[in-house]
Amino acid sequence: MDYSVKNNDIIVCEKDFNLDETLDCGQAFRWKKIDRGYRCTYEGSFLNDSLTVSQVSDDMFVFHDVSEEDFLGKWADYFDFDTDYSELKKQFSEDETLAKACSFAGGIRLLRQNSWECLISFIISQNNNIPRIKGIIDRLCEHYGEFPNASKMAEETPDSLAFLRSGFRAKYLCDAADCVNSGTVDLNAIAAAPIDEARAALKKIKGVGPKVAECVLLFGMYRKEAFPVDVWIKRVLAEYYPNGFPEFINENAGIAQQYLFHYIRNLNE
């Protein structure tokens, strides 16, 4: 990644990056499309910052009104600019289906998001669709003025969360908040634990099954070997990988999964 400083902006040159594909592919639910790009706020949250970012050409981006220090210290990490996606896609493309997926939407990057936010977001995601997931998370943030931490959410009950209109998931959100707030579930420890141990620990939370646990590991803990299997990936596996997913992908299976997910969902367009 190449960057330069212009006035109060950071100009980034990066060819393996597309904002629409990365911020609207179902890994993050809080980025808003605005006139000149996307905006998200993490104020009071793990980044304690806000950002407006826009894509001005295939390989050029503007990080608006951000210091070089904050860009390097926060956003370069968040957007995973240290990882060479060109090299990853080159490896993936030895597989015929993945080659197509990579050329279809090669601008997806795995965001380094916050584990707690991902836990809550993907509990909400179960048996739900992306527009409605976004709506519920919007109402959550609007209610607290920011994405609430576990301690704030632990004060709630399923009834007091009725304003979310999250349905049967409210009781799961409360259990997640209780587990994290009380220390029964230590997200930082889980992030560093062996993968099977991490999976088991996450699934102690009510409403966290195999799929949600895998999403939290991948999107909230940067565990690139995690491989969430939802209805779309089931279709991919059945149709293109009847004899199993290629083993050489394993350590980056989660990133490959992102390309495949986006590919199969948009195949008809």
Next chain:
DNA sequence: CGCCAGGACGCCC
């Protein structure tokens, strides 16, 4: 109106 959505749980066998 019915069907589906980035599923998990409880119960049954």
Next chain:
DNA sequence: GGGCGTCATGGC
């Protein structure tokens, strides 16, 4: 251990 009905809500 696998199969199935159920769980809220809303977009289409």
